[in-house]
Amino acid sequence: MSNDVQLDAIDRTILNELQRDGRLSNLELAQRVHLSASACLRRVKRLEDSGVIAQYVALLNPKMIGRQGTSYTIVNLERMTPAALAAFEQAVRDMPEILDCFYVAGTHDYLIRFAYKDAEDLERMHSHVLMQLPEVARSNSMLVLRTVKKTTAFEL
Numbered sequence: 001m002s003n004d005v006q007l008d009a010i011d012r013t014i015l016n017e018l019q020r021d022g023r024l025s026n027l028e029l030a031q032r033v034h035l036s037a038s039a040c041l042r043r044v045k046r047l048e049d050s051g052v053i054a055q056y057v058a059l060l061n062p063k064m065i066g067r068q069g070t071s072y073t074i075v076n077l078e079r080m081t082p083a084a085l086a087a088f089e090q091a092v093r094d095m096p097e098i099l100d101c102f103y104v105a106g107t108h109d110y111l112i113r114f115a116y117k118d119a120e121d122l123e124r125m126h127s128h129v130l131m132q133l134p135e136v137a138r139s140n141s142m143l144v145l146r147t148v149k150k151t152t153a154f155e156l
Contacts, residue, residue, distance in 0.1 A: 007156065013033045015156055016156055017032050018053070022057070067116060068116070069116050069117075070115050070147075071116060071143055071144070072144070073111070073140065074112075075138075075139045076109050078136070079135060080109070084134070084135040088136070091134050097125060097129060098112055099113045100113040122143075126141065
């Protein structure tokens with residue numbers, strides 16, 4: 001995606017509506033943004049082609065699929081060589097349990113998010129998944145007690 005994509009007020013309205021409900025039909029979306037169906041479809045296609053709309057997904061309720069807890073875990077590596085970073089990052093990509101992994105600035109190296117079923121699953125994730133990743137020296141987990149705010153929508 002080019003960083004110089006220009007979004008006008010109609011584009012922002014389309015994006016806001018789709019962030020609220022990605023399952024809107026083109027006709028429903030067009031009515032909400034006051035465009036003809038064909039004009040709306042052209043704009044959505046342009047937003048998709050430019051990469052502004054990266055993908056469409058269904059967001060699951062973790063508790064409804066047995067994931068009672070969420071952990072944000074800080075990970076520090078033994079070495080920060082290009083080979084060590086590449087090995088760690090590839091191993092993370094190969095772990096379906098890991099939902100997010102961010103390379104971060106500051107005193108720590110990575111921030112990982114995963115959801116777990118119970119205390120036993122949390123221990124398994126820590127001991128048999130995270131600490132077994134290449135080059136991991138130490139980790140520090142923060143367990144979510146209550147979600148105050150969670151959104152996937154960007155303010156436009």
